[in-house]
Amino acid sequence: xxxxxxxxxxxxxxxxxxxxxxxxxxxxxxxxxxxxxxxxxxxxxxxxxxxxxxxxxxxxxxxxxxxxxxxxxxxxxxxxxxxxxxxxxxxxxxxxxxxxxxxxxxxxxxxxxxxxxxxxxxxxxxxxxxxxxxxxxxxxxxxxxxxxxxxxxxxxxxxxxxxxxxxxxxxxxxxxxxxxxxxxxxxxxxxxxxxxxxxxxxxxxxxxxxxxxxxxxxxxxxxxxxxxxxxxxxxxxxxxxxxxxxxxxxxxxxxxxxxxxxxxxxxxxxxxxxxxxxxxxxxxxxxxxxxxxxxxxxxxxxxxxxxxxxxxxxxxxxxxxxxxxxxxxxxxxxxxxxxxxxxxxxxxxxxxxxxxxxxxxxxx
Numbered sequence: 536x537x538x539x540x541x542x543x544x545x546x547x548x549x550x551x552x553x554x555x556x557x558x559x560x561x562x563x564x565x566x567x568x569x570x571x572x573x574x575x576x577x578x579x580x581x582x583x584x585x586x587x588x589x590x591x592x593x594x595x596x597x598x599x600x601x602x603x604x605x606x607x608x609x610x611x612x613x614x615x616x617x618x619x620x621x622x623x624x625x626x627x628x629x630x631x632x633x634x635x636x637x638x639x640x641x642x643x644x645x646x647x648x649x650x651x652x653x654x655x656x657x658x659x660x661x662x663x664x665x666x667x668x669x670x671x672x673x674x675x676x677x678x679x680x681x682x683x684x685x686x687x688x689x690x691x692x693x694x695x696x697x698x699x700x701x702x703x704x705x706x707x708x709x710x711x712x713x714x715x716x717x718x719x720x721x722x723x724x725x726x727x728x729x730x731x732x733x734x735x736x737x738x739x740x741x742x743x744x745x746x747x748x749x750x751x752x753x754x755x756x757x758x759x760x761x762x763x764x765x766x767x768x769x770x771x772x773x774x775x776x777x778x779x780x781x782x783x784x785x786x787x788x789x790x791x792x793x794x795x796x797x798x799x800x801x802x803x804x805x806x807x808x809x810x811x812x813x814x815x816x817x818x819x820x821x822x823x824x825x826x827x828x829x830x831x832x833x834x835x836x837x838x839x840x841x842x843x844x845x846x847x848x849x850x851x852x853x854x855x856x857x858x859x860x861x862x863x864x865x866x867x868x869x870x871x872x873x874x875x876x877x878x879x880x881x882x883x884x885x886x887x888x889x890x891x892x893x894x895x896x897x898x899x
Contacts, residue, residue, distance in 0.1 A: 601633070608641040
């Protein structure tokens with residue numbers, strides 16, 4: 536039993552007494568001898584038992600408070616993710632749950648400050664996207680010790696005090712992208728990956744899956760150094776222009792972040808869109824015609840709505856039940872081609888208005 540994960544059932548099993556006896560001893564209820572109470576408290580300390588305050592609140596009919604701390608950019612990923620959280624909250628029939636959203640500009644910009652602000656609200660649980668785990672680890676620890684259950688979504692922060700995580704399987708996403716390009720590029724060529732922040736586990740795992748699969752299935756393809764756009768449209772656009780005008784110009788691209796339109800626009804301006812094999816990430820309105828007309832080979836749909844919905848449901852389940860194992864859920868990514876595009880286009884909720892604004896200002 537890991538320290539801090541023990542529940543009432545574990546204490547009862549260790550002492551070979553009933554769960555009811557342990558519950559009465561822990562909560563100062565009558566019907567337990569002083570000797571038994573002392574044994575229970577000693578075993579609880581030995582096993583690292585922590586009372587589930589949120590579960591107790593539910594028994595007392597107190598309202599649970601949950602905060603969701605997520606980036607504003609990129610909206611065509613985070614808007615449907617928020618919609619999934621809202622849908623799950625609305626479906627929590629018969630439970631008193633309050634849900635509050637907090638936004639910050641983009642991953643790596645204002646995220647730590649937003650979490651620190653949420654700390655002051657004393658939520659029972661928080662859903663958040665972990666960026667640089669080196670920065671988030673102490674915050675997660677601080678919030679967890681204050682009684683707030685931390686649920687990761689969109690990426691993970693393993694080896695921290697988070698209670699679970701929900702995300703698309705990043706390694707598999709990268710591996711599938713590599714396999715697709717390997718099927719299309721049968722001769723020696725360069726390929727490249729445009730990533731977001733590689734300190735985020737999700738992006739690092741996509742790159743790892745892509746590189747490993749490429750090495751095994753397509754040794755004739757050379758992987759160029761990954762390009763980090765830091766989710767900044769202007770930076771991604773400049774990087775794409777520089778790369779595609781270089782002597783090592785790749786014939787295949789994996790855009791592992793949803794911040795893909797700046798790269799695609801750079802290729803379009805250079806007359807290369809449709810000549811380079813491209814696998815993108817997620818689905819939004821601007822991408823639809825590019826897939827329809829064969830300008831983009833495929834896109835890896837990370838199912839943001841489902842991620843948000845499952846993250847909320849998992850957090851609520853954790854808060855309701857003591858001694859629940861940490862849920863680490865990896866959703867299978869959906870591969871969208873021209874042939875099955877119509878099955879997914881109805882899932883588009885929003886376009887990235889911020890990205891559009893930045894590019895209008897660039898052109899003006």
